[in-house]
Amino acid sequence: MGPLLMLGAGRMGGALISGWRRAGLLSPADLMIRDPYPGDEAKAAIADGARHDPDLSAMGQAETVLLAVKPQLWREAAGEVSQALAADAVIVSIAAGVPAAEISKAFGGRAVARIMPTTAAAIGQGTASLYATDPAAAARAQVLFAAVGAVVELEDEELMHAATAVSGSAPAYLYAFVEALEAAGAAAGLPAASAQRLARATIAGAAALLADSGEEPAELRKQVxxxxxxxxxxxxxxxxxxxxxxxxxxxxxxxxxxxxxxxx
Ligand SMILES: NC(=O)c1ccc[n+]([C@@H]2O[C@H](COP(=O)([O-])OP(=O)(O)OC[C@H]3O[C@@H](n4cnc5c(N)ncnc54)[C@H](OP(=O)(O)O)[C@@H]3O)[C@@H](O)[C@H]2O)c1
Missing domain, CATH: 1.20.5 (Single alpha-helices involved in coiled-coils or other helix-helix interfaces)
Known part of the structure; x- marks a missing residue:
């Protein structure tokens, strides 16, 4: 990977920094981070040599720009740097909902890939929905996200909304399920600590079995x-x-x- 500029390095950006470093895809020397209050993973990368708030000429060296600010702030983040970027820099956006054409326009017509990732990328078990019409942008996003988990390419940008709902947002559904199972265990009389341990270990084990066995979830359900x-x-x-x-x-x-x- 060549130099990568991150616009925003909060929760999701931080998870990606961890995953990419763990996978050996990205060394801190190739990473530039633009974020007023970088998260812990970004701070660690900066301590190890990543550039924080690079100047205009450094930003011009970025081959890839990861747009990882909250969707409400993306235009501001784009406007601040667009002029400084190389003409052939590829924009990879993880901003939920924002169309590729809008992003390309805000970045002076540069090629864009859209990704909806998940935070398990931090441990190499992420899931990324990918949409890009530009082949170079699609290839760049494939390299970045295949290094930290599964990539599902979508042909129709409209499907990114459904992919966001079924993947990007879905880790929270599982965490909410575990919370509810723990509470139900306590309501059924278990000591809270036992309910927690039982619920967490059981769900983590069941998810690992689903991943490992290659069986259909319906088949696994019938077996138990x-x-x-x-x-x-x-x-x-x-x-x-x-x-x-x-x-x-x-x-x-x-x-x-x-x-x-x-x-x-
Ligand atoms: N979290 C997830 O699980 C997840 C999953 C899939 C996709 N996403 C997408 O990822 C994007 C980021 O979400 P997040 O949860 O990582 O948000 P976050 O934790 O708020 O991180 C965004 C970071 O960007 C910084 N920032 C704000 N304005 C900036 C600017 N103009 N230039 C550079 N940095 C700026 C923020 O600083 P301040 O704190 O000072 O505002 C913050 O540190 C969103 O578009 C979201 O849709 C998130």
């Missing part, structure tokens, strides 16, 4: 559901009327709607 048993009793609630299916459909639709609003 004896007819007339305890699991079936719970699944009649979770998969019954108003259960997980319709609930997630409504939640995913709400996230996709918000993604459209953020890009408007």
């Amino acid at each position: 559901t004896s007819p007339g048993g305890t699991t079936q009793a719970a699944l009649e609630v979770l998969m019954g009327e108003g259960g997980l299916g319709p609930l997630l459909e409504t939640a995913v639709a709400a996230a996709a709607r918000r993604s459209r609003e953020l890009g408007a």
